[in-house]
Every structure is written in structure tokens, then in C-alpha cells.
Amino acid sequence: MALHLGVTGGQGPESDRIYDVIIVGGGAAGLTAGLYASRAKMDALLLEKSVWGGQIAFTGLVENYPGFPDGAMGPDLAIWMYEQATKQGLQTLSTEVTGIELRGQIRVVQTIDGDFLAKAVVVASGGEHRKLGVPGEEEYAARGVSNCAVCDGAFFRGEIVAVIGGGDAAIDEGLYLTRLAKQVLVIHRRDQLRASPVLQERAFATPNMSFIWNSVVEEVLGDTNQVTGIRVRNVKTNEPSVLDVTGVFIYIGFDPAAAILGDLVEQDEHEYIRVSDLMATNVPGIFAAGDIRVNSLRQLVSAAGDGCVAGLSAYKYVTEEFKDGEEGAAVAATRSASSAAQ
């Protein structure tokens, strides 16, 4: 793995500089948008608050990304995508975006490091794991509560852990944990899994994976240092019980990270961003790609595909709307109108 994969921190906002495009989010969608924008010779800046590669940085073997007959490790793909995009000229900064606003034709991206200006913005900020919202969950984050089996599983060798959820992510990560933990308890609020048939088949054939149906977690228990158990309740019988586990891996869903947009662009009732087939939102110069958009398939390959479309759409938008160098069409129109009046 490349050690020089440095977040290029330290460069502050340059108040007068107007980037062609700023991309928010450094996952597969954002990095691909950046790759295409940079290859189109745009002055492109990508902002990421955590880890390059987004979700794939937290997955194991990826078996459904075309071109890798034996699969590829997610963290490797993450690094390769980052290197490929930056080699083409994409600039990056490790910072957290707090908002986006319009200033005439300029799009202002607000961050904890100040404001950055651009002609176009691609929002590819993905989503966040949904939380249980129970006591102990925050307190024991990184002390036994986790959303990443591949990252944290090694800390639970030979122990008993719980996986919360019944979808693809829960079962996939749970199966990974069965190779490390002594036993994996899958806690699901229904009486059957939602995961794909192939994963279900593997799950039921794995001896050290067991299932606690119709149950929800009510509290994460600990000894102030680490997790020692969870309190669950059967939703059918209302019967409470305590399970002695040292790890709690939570996969109960995903919410779009759209708060930075406020109500600037059109979203659906779950806050996913509505886009056209060109990844354009209803606001000119603001595009969205990947898991944050309505109807995303939430696959690596579809996120990359979205990123390509958004990057090229941003390029097309910027070349058409800002024909006269730094000046926008609106500025140019104003000028030609005033010269016509003379």
C-alpha cells in the first residue's frame, strides 16, 4: 500500500480563486468525477472529511467490480482510484464541508477551513450508517461498537459479537466476522433476513453464526472501558434479555449525507437528491452523484458511473456558461446589453 497517500492538508482557502469544479466527497463517485474533470483540464478540487475511497475503504474483497476476475480488496481500489485521479491533476483537501450557497453564478462551498469558490459543484457526499439511538452506543464507539467488520474485526478474535440488522451489509460483514470471532449473533427485528439469497444460503450454512429473530437492541452495556453486552427485547413477546457480547456491529441502514445542502436543491422525502439523467440537480451548476442521489443502486460500479456523468456534465456546464474566461454568460449578457444600449 502506498504510504505517500497523504491527505494534502494545510492548504487554506484562497478567497479570490475560482475553481472550475469543486467535488464534495472522495468516494468512488467523487473520485471518478474528479478523474473525468481533471482529464478535461478543469481546475478541480475534491474535499473529503475522512478517508479517500469512501465506503470501499471499509470493505473487504469486492467481487462485483468489473475487470477483476478474482475480486479486488476495497482499500486497494480506494487507493488506486485516488492515485489515478490525482495523477490526472485532481487537487484534494482534507476538510469538512458545512454548507453550499449561491453567489450569482458562483457556487460557494463552506468548510471548517473557510469558503471555497467554484463555477460548478458535484455533491458526492454519500451517506452515513444509521445509528441505533440507544444508550451506550455513543459512549462505546470504538470501544466495541463499530460499523466496520473489516477494520475492527481483528480486535474480536475468539470472542462473541453481535451484528445488528438483516440486510446485505449485516450478513456480508457478519460472515466476515465468523472467520475471527468465536460466535456471531445476528440480531434482527423481523423473523427473516432481507439479504440476497446467496448471502442467506452462506449465513445459514455457517455453524458459528446464529440468529436472534424479532429482536431489537435497547442498550449497549459496558464496564466504562469496553462493551460487555447488549440488552435486547423480543418485539413479539416483549421479553427482555441480556447477551454477553464484546462487539456490536451495526448495519441497520443508511441515510444520505445531504444536510450540507439545506433546502438548496430538490430532494425526496428521505433527503436523497433528485437529479436528471445527466446528474444535474434543479439548481444550475450543482450536480449530484453516487449514493446521495435518488434511486442509487449503491454499488461501486454505479457510483463510479454516476461520477463520470457528473464530471462530464460539470465540464459541459462550465464550458457553456463561462465562455469568456472567468466571466459567466450572465456577466457577458449584461455587458453586451449595456454595449447595445450605447
Add this chain to the structure above:
Amino acid sequence: MAKPSAVETSTFEAEVLKAEVPVLVDFWAEWCGPCKMIAPLLDQLADEYEGKVRFTKVDVDAYPELANRYGVRAIPTLLIFRDGTVATQVVGAQPKTTLKRHIEAILQGA
């Protein structure tokens, strides 16, 4: 150029717990991609805070007992110690500015 120094179980007390200044401990491992991504930021911060904050790192594979003692079961985790106790815990890869805010808060005695 200051760089985070590796500490181990036998040096932890002297290097971290008995230090005159606040000490940031980066719990990391060779297999942890996000740990590698924040390493350059910690290098920069070690430089910027030279003399004010000591930067150290613990390889959790080599010294699991240290991770265990402080309940660290996810990496990267950064613990900032002051006067021998944990003053702040930072979980996961975070931007440099966020890390700086945590450090400044410790330096201002918050």
C-alpha cells in the same frame, strides 16, 4: 522535523503518562488503510506543536495490551493524555482542522 515516536508497553509510562506536556497517542496497525491516510497529517501536526504536545504512536498488533488497557477496539483512534489520564478520544480519520481543534482545547485547559 518532529515526528511521532513509537511507544511500547515498557516505555508508555515514562513517555506518555509521566510527560510534562499533553501527549497524543495514535493507535494504529500496518493493515489499517485509514491509519496510513492520517499519518501525514499527524506528521505535520507534530511539527506545528513541537515542544507543546508530544506525538506518539502505538502499534496495536505488537502491543495489544496497551489498546486493551484503554478500551481501543477500532483504529485509527487517537487518545490525548494530560497528566496521565485520557483527556480526549478521537475516533476514525478526521480532517487536520478537526484534530487541531481537539489539541487547542487541551492546550487551553478545556
